[in-house]
Amino acid sequence: MREEFREHIRMRTEDLVRTGLTRSEAERRAHREFGHVETHRAAARASRGLAWVDQIRFSWIDVKLGLRMMVKHPGLTLVAVFALAVGIPTGMAPAHLAEALDRPLPEDPDNRIRAIRFWNSGSGILALPTWGDFLLLRDELEAFDLLGAYAGSERYNVASEDGRATPVLGAEVTASVFAMLGTPPLLGRTLDAADERPGAPDVVVLGHDLWHSRFGADPGIVGTTLRVGRDPHTVVGVMPADFRFPLDDRVWLPLRDGPSTEAGEGRQVRIVGRLARGLDDRDAQAELTALQLPPTHPSRVSTDPRPLEVVPFSYTYVGLPRAGMSSLPEYHFMRLLGLVLLLVACGNVAMLVFARTATRFRELAVRSALGAGRARLVAQVFTEALVLAVASAGLGIFVVDRAVGAVPWHLIAGEMSIPYWVDLGASAAVLPPALALAVVSATVAGVLPALFITRGDIRGSIRAAEAGRSGIRFGGGTSALIVADVALAVGVIGFGVGIARHMTRISASDEMVGIPAREYLAVELRLSANELTEADGTRTGEAVERFAALQETLAERLTAEPAVRSVVFADALPRMNHRSRRARLDGELEAEPGRWVRVARVDIGFFDALGHAVLAGRDFDRSDAEAELPPVIVNTVFVEEVLGGEEPLGRRVRLAYGEDAPAHEIVGVVPHLGLNTVSRTGDPGVYIPGAPGTIHPIQLGMHIGPDPERFVPRLREIVAESDPSAIVGTPVVLSRVQQGDWYIVIAITAGLGLLVGILLALAASGIYAIMSFSVSERTREIGIRAALGASRAELARTILRRTAAQLAVGGLLGIPLATFFLLQIQDQNAGSDATTESFVLAVGLGLAATGAVALFSCVAPTRRALRIEANEALRAEG
Amino acid sequence: MTDQADILPGTLDLLILKAVSLGEVHGYGVLLRIEEISGGALSIQQGALYPALYRLEHQGLIRSEWGKSENNRRAKFYRLTGDGRTRFAEEEASWSRLSDAIGLALSARPREAES
Known part of the structure; x- marks a missing residue:
């Protein structure tokens, strides 16, 4: 319409110019003769039956009116803004979360990086592949142009030149992971295939934060040697600040080629791959589905089948079905x-x-x-x-x-x-x-x-x-x-x-802990991740011995301290979150689901040190921890709820699936000792003895008395003297352990x-x-x-x-x-x-x-x- | 444009249909053509032409399409549709009857009125 009006006025102007008027005069007159353009437009629209366009047309005056109304009715504005300011983000939240999880890695603008996992859709159980699986997939899959494996994020003890060791989150990765992510190093190089070979020199790549905080951003750090765990490693590169693969890691070691193993065997790893150009998830999944795993593979157990799946990277950590959150x-x-x-x-x-x-x-x-x-x-x-x-x-x-x-x-x-x-x-x-x-x-x-x-x-x-x-x-x-x-x-x-x-x-459970949690100091001890396992995934005998020695030295030295009343070791202390397992009594059918119970692995002398005598039966002794099938001690809640108050001693309890799962004999009963229970009556609990060195990581608990934190500096000294390479967690007072x-x-x-x-x-x-x-x-x-x-x-x-x-x-x-x-x-x-x-x-x-x-x-x-x-x-x- | 008469209410549509019936024409051309065929006696307020044009188009009496003007510029041309032709004939006939009747009435002499 505008164009037609414009053309009309232009033609009239030309005609007027031809009658001898100057152009500017002609233009003025043509406009005057035409009349008010907007009025004609509105009339024209109305004549076409489009009057409503004028009516609902956006108008700044309405916006101004809206703002004036907000000011004029502050009460209404306050309530309404409050309601919508909560309502709108709430309405967006689920989709926002789903979108955040499906987003590709920042290093992956083409969205080609995927994870491969084992997943049982029925139970929602996520299982990690093994090194053997990785070798098989690397040989067989063609939908991916690169396949990498990594194990992490674990804590590694990194010592600088002054000998001070700090636990740092790090991962062992294959060189292909660096190639896949494509982030260039800030200094030196990333890992390459030669680093993965058995017997290759030990090397390490540092994260930017670590390089800054511990090494003063030393530009000459590449080529120097530092201790990671027990062994010296040569620094070959430093990564830029935003590189923290896979979670929030600051140190990368080569994931060594272990001995060739069958699929389903070897250490647990996570597998990432980059889809070949032109191929998508469906192609990759079709290939994975067609892949024949050996019949003995753990993922093919008939009661718990876990097919291989190609998923967005985050789904290797988040137990979501392959189709994403929107399928739930x-x-x-x-x-x-x-x-x-x-x-x-x-x-x-x-x-x-x-x-x-x-x-x-x-x-x-x-x-x-x-x-x-x-x-x-x-x-x-x-x-x-x-x-x-x-x-x-x-x-x-x-x-x-x-x-x-x-x-x-x-x-x-x-x-x-x-x-x-x-x-x-x-x-x-x-x-x-x-x-x-x-x-x-x-x-x-x-x-x-x-x-x-x-x-x-x-x-x-x-x-x-x-x-x-x-x-x-x-x-x-x-x-x-x-x-x-x-x-x-x-x-x-x-x-x-x-x-x-x-x-x-939860607060009621404070009284059910059975010990004065406010007087206890707890600290987690572990070894650097690269010292724990052989390439084939088994725990090194040396690590067990070292850890046992550390545990024994600490027990001895700490007990000798005047401030320390008693020392205990376990994988979970009272008030901490104990692991849950399904327990079946011997004689119950295989199909029985069993009862959820809380389980702790404890050192010999655990109950004594906490000041609790065994109520019935006997305490663990050293031979129990070394027995092929160790006996267990249960708590009073277990007797009440699982055994229905029947005589517990001599009964047997299975804590794993399968007909051949070991049936542990119950040899004693103890009172309820805080299993992070949130029920009013407490949780049924089962205690298993653990020989020194076999529980890793281990919680060290010390009864200090009032204000237990005063002992922290001395504790650090003692641990450092006993084993400088041990990783010490943050000591906490046991009553505050659930702060998170x-x-x-x-x-x-x-x-x-x-x-x-x-x-x-x-x-x-x-x-x-x-x-x-x-x-x-x-x-x-x-x-x-x-x-x-x-x-x-x-x-x-x-x-x-x-x-x-x-x-x-x-x-x-x-x-x-x-x-x-x-x-x-x-x-x-x-x-x-x-x-x-x-x-x-x-x-x-x-x-x-x-x-x-x-x-x-x-x-x-x-x-x-x-x-x-x-x-x-x-x-x-x- | 002196000595021009304002058009009677209700006759604008008829004039437009007439102008368009003489051949494909753009908006400004409609205006010129009316002036021309009325011997310069009728003037239409220029902007007011368009609401009438759109109304006729909306009623399906005329049809428009973009084309090139005599100066080789883009312009929208109007032409009569079948319906428009029928309507024009009816309106023209009805106007003639009315105008004849009014002419007859106005030409009456006192003698005729008495009888």
């Missing part, structure tokens, strides 16, 4: 839940926008009378809501991004930080979904109320507006919204109750508290908006009822009946939701009675909270309604 029903449930939450938030904001818009009814009616069509008015309210939603989305994403950066991941994940390839922060990629959700939010929160208000004959409603009424009625949609609010609040409070109970159980878990629990609780608060605030504002409107809309009805002699109590009942019904329906719908949440938290050993209790508590609390909010919201409007005089009501009718 839970993922879709979480997405749906996030969206429902957002929609409920939007619905509540809609109610507030509705209430605000309804108060502007006269303004809208006047605009309509001046010629604004319905679409124009709806577009205006939509733009106002969009301003609100975009501001909220921006704020929400900014805060979440900051929060993700501020979370002390190392406290949660232990000494391991999150992998370098996981980036949960906001990037440009979050903008499209965020905008989409903002538009959805604005549609729900703006368009729906606007459509509702402008339906029917808006101009005809001016008279009603003049009479002080908006002429608007609330429909069933708002009732549904309040019901959803109440149901969600009940559900979320249920979740909160579950978490709170979980927390109390606590952070998670506190974070979840705080997050849930926030969520509950927001939902309640939203429900409250929504209920308030509806109540005050429906009461003011029913002025006439109430007035007439009052005139007809209805008592105040009757009137109040009439007004409150609807709220009560909404509460009841919401509460009923909230019950299954709360049940679902509670079932998610129930741990495997908690009795079913806990569920019922929590469940009643959750629904009760949820209903009480939302009910209180609803009643509070009803008070003011109800009082207002009860003051209405009959004649006033009739006057309002005009």
Whole structure:
């Protein structure tokens, strides 16, 4: 249209020039004759039946109006921004997480690097391939142009020239891994194939951080020798700062070619490969599926088959099915839940926008009378809501991004930080979904109320507006919204109750530890990873001997210290998280699933040192640890729950699958000694004796007395003197050993508290908006009822009946939701009675909270309604 | 453009259909053609032409397509459709009847009126 108008004016100008006018004069006149272009455009569009284009056209004035409205109604703005700033990131979170895990490695812009793993889709069990598997795959696979293997991330003791040794996270990798990633070294070279040969000189590649912190960024470091573990290694290269493959590693050693082994044998490794150009996952998977593994291969055990799979790199660490997170029903449930939450938030904001818009009814009616069509008015309210939603989305994403950066991941994940390839922060990629959700939010929160208000004959409603009424009625949609609010609040409070109970159980377990955990100091000891295993994956006899010697020396030296009351060794100390195993009693059928029990491998004298005598039977002695089939000691909970209170001594228990799994004889019973239990009665526990040197890594526990941390410097001295190459973990007081878990629990609780608060605030504002409107809309009805002699109590009942019904329906719908949440938290050993209790508590609390909010919201409007005089009501009718 | 008469309401569409019926023409050409065939007696406010053109097109009476003008520039040309031709004939007939009737009425002498 513009072009046609332009051409018209140009032709007219030419004609006028030909009549003798100057060009500028001709142009001016042609424009004047044509008239106002925009008016003609609008008229032309209207004549084509496209008037609505003009009506809903984006207008900066609407944006300005939206901003002005945000300032003018700060209360509404605060609640709405809060709701959407939480709702929009929540709606985005599951997809964001899935996307973060599927993202290729930063070193892999073409997205060709994959991992190969064994995976049982039924049980969700992830198994690592072995060196033998790698050799077979390297020979057979053609879909990959490079295949690499690595073992890590383990701790290696790296000693600098001054002899000081530090444990550093590192990996043993094949040279092909470096070739695959393609990151050039900062100094020297990366590993090459010659380094992998048996007997090749020991070499090491250093990470940038390590090079900086321990070697002062010495430019001449390449070619020097440093001790990694026990042996000297020559530094051949330094990698740049952002290279931390595979997780957060700072040291790389060659993964040595071991003796050729069969598939399924040798040490465990992880396998990565680069897809050949032009081939995709399907080709690689087809090749893997066609591959014949020997029938004796562990992955072909009939009860636990684990086929080979080609997966995105992160899936070698994360137990997700090959098709990704989106193939899990839970993922879709979480997405749906996030969206429902957002929609409920939007619905509540809609109610507030509705209430605000309804108060502007006269303004809208006047605009309509001046010629604004319905679409124009709806577009205006939509733009106002969009301003609100975009501001909220921006704020929400900014805060979440900051929060993700501020979370002390190392406290949660232990000494391991999150992998370098996981980036949960906001990037440009979050903008499209965020905008989409903002538009959805604005549609729900703006368009729906606007459509509702402008339906029917808006101009005809001016008279009603003049009479002080908006002429608007609330429909069933708002009732549904309040019901959803109440149901969600009940559900979320249920979740909160579950978490709170979980927390109390954890703190209750403090008293069930059986030892004064506050007086114990615990520290983990291990050897440098490259000293532990032979190339074929077996533990070196030398390492066992060294570790045994260290354990014995430490026991002797520490006991001699005046500050130390007793010393214990085990793979897990009371209060720590013990490993879970399924236990079957001898005589139980193979098919029996068995009971979950907690298992610890302990040094001889463990119970004595903790001050607990064996209650029945006998303690371990040295011969037990060396026996072919060591006996076990169980705790009292095991006797109660697994044996049903029967005589335990002499019974046998299997802790592994299979008919030929060893059946250990129970020789003693001890009291419950904190197995990180979170159930009220404690966990069944089984203790297995471990000879010195065979438990690795090992936890060393020392009973010091009050303020045990004062002993830390002396402890470090003693360990360094006993074996300078041993890796010493961070000593912690035993009562604080679960701090990481606590952070998670506190974070979840705080997050849930926030969520509950927001939902309640939203429900409250929504209920308030509806109540005050429906009461003011029913002025006439109430007035007439009052005139007809209805008592105040009757009137109040009439007004409150609807709220009560909404509460009841919401509460009923909230019950299954709360049940679902509670079932998610129930741990495997908690009795079913806990569920019922929590469940009643959750629904009760949820209903009480939302009910209180609803009643509070009803008070003011109800009082207002009860003051209405009959004649006033009739006057309002005009 | 002096001595020009404003066109009667409702006659613009008819004039446009007439102008277009004489052969394919662009918007400015419609304007010139009306001026030309009315002997310079009728003027149309230039911008107001387009809403009428689009309305006729929307009604399916005329059709437009882009082509080259006499100065070899891009311009949108309008032509009559089958429906347009029918409608034009009807309108033309109806206008003639009306104009004849009005002419007849205006030419009446006092004597005729008395009888």
